[in-house]
Structure formats: C-alpha cells, structure tokens
Amino acid sequence: MPQDAKIVRWREWDGPGFEHLVLGEQAGRFLADSVVICSGETPFAVRYRITCDAGWHAKSVTVDMIGDGRTLVLASDGDGHWTRDGL
Secondary structure (H helix, E strand, O other), X not given: OOOOOEEEXXXXXXXXXXXXXXXXXXXXXXXXXEEEEEOOOXXXXXXXXXXXXXXXXXXXXXXXXXXXXXXXXXXXOOOOOEEEOOO
C-alpha cells in the first residue's frame, strides 16, 4: 500500500453494490486500487487498478473480473494512444 494512502468505501443508495478504494502516491505516481462487488440480479466482483503520472495523466488501467479469469489491460504511451492487452 502506498505511503499515506487514503481508503474510501461507498455503496449504492438503493442497490446491492459496494466499492473499496485505496488511493495513494508511490515513486512519483498516483495509484488507485479498487474492488467493486455487486450481489444484485447478476452478481459480480471486479478489481481495477489505475496508475497516473505526477500530473494525474492515466498511464495504465487493469481490470480483473474476480472468479472467471478475465483481465483487461490498457496502457498509454503518454501521447494519447492506448493499447489493449499489449496490442
């Protein structure tokens, strides 16, 4: 966990969703690491991680569907171009 990390939790007003987010800074980068859980009609759990540079520009996003092995990885080259899963 990054030093001086902030932990934030919230849930839907009238639904079955819940999120736990850890936000912090490490080695000059901002990191968000979160788990979202929904126990509604179509239950799911997902973890996402976002890495930003010192200017808060998103550099990478990883989304994992917990329990089914699916993962999405997005990466930015810093010039507005993104790749998906390394392609």
